[in-house]
Amino acid sequence: MHTQWSAVDEYINSLFPSDSALDAVLHATRAAGMPQINVSPVQGRLLHVLALACNARKILEIGTLAGYSAIWMARALPADGKLITLEADPKHVDVARANIARAGLADRVEVRLGTALDILPKLAVEEAGPFDLVFIDADKENLTVYFDWSVRLARPGSLIIVDNVIRGGEVLNSSSSDAGLQGVRRFNEALAADPRVTATILQMVGSKGHDGMALAVVRGENRELRTENQELRTRN
Ligand code: SAH
Ligand code: DHB
Ligand code: MG
Helix, strand or coil: CHHHHHHHHHHHHHHCCCCHHHHHHHHHHHHCCCCCCCCCHHHHHHHHHHHHHCCCCEEEEECCCCCHHHHHHHCCCCCCCEEEEEECCHHHHHHHHHHHHHCCCCCCEEEEECCHHHHHHHHHHCCCCCEEEEEECCCCCCHHHHHHHHHHCEEEEEEEEEECCCHHHHHHCCCCCCHHHHHHHHHHHHHHCCCCEEEEEEEEEECCEEEEEEEEEECCHHHCCCCHHHHHHHHC
């Protein structure tokens, strides 16, 4: 199946004009010997479309790597928009900053060096938000904590996207000894029970195999009334 998933991803890509700036980022990721765990091109395009759909002016990313997903999202920003992306590895920060500058987005994208657990509270103190879109894609152990901060740094209507919530179906394995996998399982359960958001979880296949993303919209204010129960009641 995996070869067909990849072939279909390549087919989808081939329909769109080729993009040398983004290809250069992937090349730089390989050349620097960094892990090739960026979102796929088709997923990057999804992030771009979602950023446009929610009219994002301020975007937060947790987990930069070489800046591939950041560039896809930042390209959806207006000229005065801003994307802040958090990265713990100084080497990744250097490569990402160079890639972002080469893509012509240095004015809109700020790469912050540090662990997400350190920087997220600082963003709150600085009142850097509210972010219209958050993409969570760092270590999986702390997903629930990152999501909690993301909700606090967002506003009603903000979209929060979380990568890698299916892990080839390993997420079904409740007795997994992998800390990241257990982090994903805890997160998925917390998400479904979180009254602050309305969410869903998508499984995906493609060039990265079988994985998925969670999508959550922050409730509040006039959205507060639209609890799932009330939506059901109105329909019946
Ligand atoms: N979003 C990127 C891929 C990110 S890969 C893309 O799609 O292009 C995950 C990144 O998170 C790695 O670069 C890793 O160094 C970083 N990371 C891991 N733990 C972190 C933490 N605690 N705080 C910040 N970044 C972290
Ligand atoms: C891994 C991390 C990711 O964010 C991803 O999209 C794929 C794989 C990993 O750590 O293996
Ligand atoms: Mg990921």
